[in-house]
Amino acid sequence: MSGDRLTIIHIDMDAFFAAIEQQANPDLQGKPVIVCGDPDGRGVVATASYEARMFGVRSAMPVREAKRLCPQAVLVRGRHSLYGQVSNRLLEVYRKYTPTVEPFSIDEAFLDVAGCERLHGDAHEIAQKIKTEVRESFGLSCSVGIAPCKLLAKMASDMNKPDGLTIIRSEDIAGVVWPLPVRKLYGVGEKTSQALESLGIRTVGALAKIPVELLTEKFGETGRLLRNIASGIDNSRVNPAIWEMPKSIGHETTLTEDSGDEAFILTCILSLSQQVGRRLRQQELVARTVTLKLRYSDFTTLTRANTFSFFTCLDEDIYRTAKGLFLCHWNQLRKIRLVGVTVSSLSSKHDFMRQLALFEEDEKRRRVTAAMDKVRDRFGENAITRASLIRPGKRLKKKETERTEGGCGI
Ligand SMILES: [Mg+2]
Secondary structure: OOOOOOOEEEEEEOOHHHHHHHHHOHHHOOOOEEEEOOOOOOOEEEEEOHHHHOOOOOOOOEHHHHHHHOOOOEEEEOOHHHHHHHHHHHHHHHHOOOOOEEEEEOOEEEEEOOOOHHHHOOHHHHHHHHHHHHHHHHOOOEEEEEEOOHHHHHHHHOOOOOOOEEEOOHHHHHHHHOOOEHHHOOOOOHHHHHHHHHOOOOEHHHHHHOOHHHHHHHHOHHHHHHHHHHOOOOOOOOOOOHHHOOOEEEEEEEEEEEEOOHHHHHHHHHHHHHHHHHHHHHOOEEEEEEEEEEEEOOOOEEEEEEEEEEEEOOHHHHHHHHHHHHHHHOOOOOOEEEEEEEEEOOEEOOOHHHHHHHHHOOHHHHHHHHHHHHHHHHHOOOOOOOHHHHOOOOOOOHHHHHOOOOOOOO
């Protein structure tokens, strides 16, 4: 932990999209508002106002279910460019207090206010000033967490929503964080919390106290990371340059002649996936989204994407996803002239907060890939490939390709 100084602030806007819509249209104020992609369609809820949440409406819930729970809700089509503009203007407000601002999502940011105290006061005062300015200039409310590290600040902002201001000091960890169920710990997904519960670890405190060897035996290096976050240990810095990373990494290839040969095209997709994975690892990046591009012999082009619920830099994940998209969307009748594989939603491998999402990853597969990289370093790119990856798989049913969130095509 970066000492005991409370300099890290996490700001999370309350019901961001819905609050912007309510602010823009006075008729919506005080009413249950649901922002979604298509109010008439079968999409999911992007954001629900707190009035709608009282009826049990939640983000990512099918709109149909939300309508059932709250028939009087006003459905609004999301205006993402507007939300992006507001998000950028909010970042400008935060930057008045410190240059060290890291956007974390469209409605969240980390600030490090170390060294800014003489100008603006301590973190608590700065947080209050920001909350006031956001309310007065935007008519929006936010919840703020203050802590000695990003991890605890992020957990703190979540504790008193909406319009909260919560401080977690190092000495509060045992009293405030340890009684929480493990699944409340940032970065612990359903799979990991089930695995922990099967070991009898139900609370964050139990996780913090278990011998680290037991955790590394079960989860590999991730076990150590798990123990650290349960103890509130997070040395990652607030990184204002995070947005300077490449947006995507991709490779494409034009086939020597147009092909309708499934096995051959899959071999191309495998090779492209390996090249993309390798570049990710060379640049120490991880990705969440895989996009497959197909160009047919008549030059029409199809792109389809899937987004994982975790970050990965593994060839196997990239290939399996690209292959799933291919088998799902290629109709077998049209010949293909170009294939491309691209990954996006990138993050630095060293970005602790984003890296936590890697928890669900299989440590063994990561080790196998690292070993393969070593072989390729010595003997060249084509020296080795996983036999299981080139074995012709059975054609996936549409359902199986939808295992990742985001559905079969976006
Ligand atoms: Mg929010």
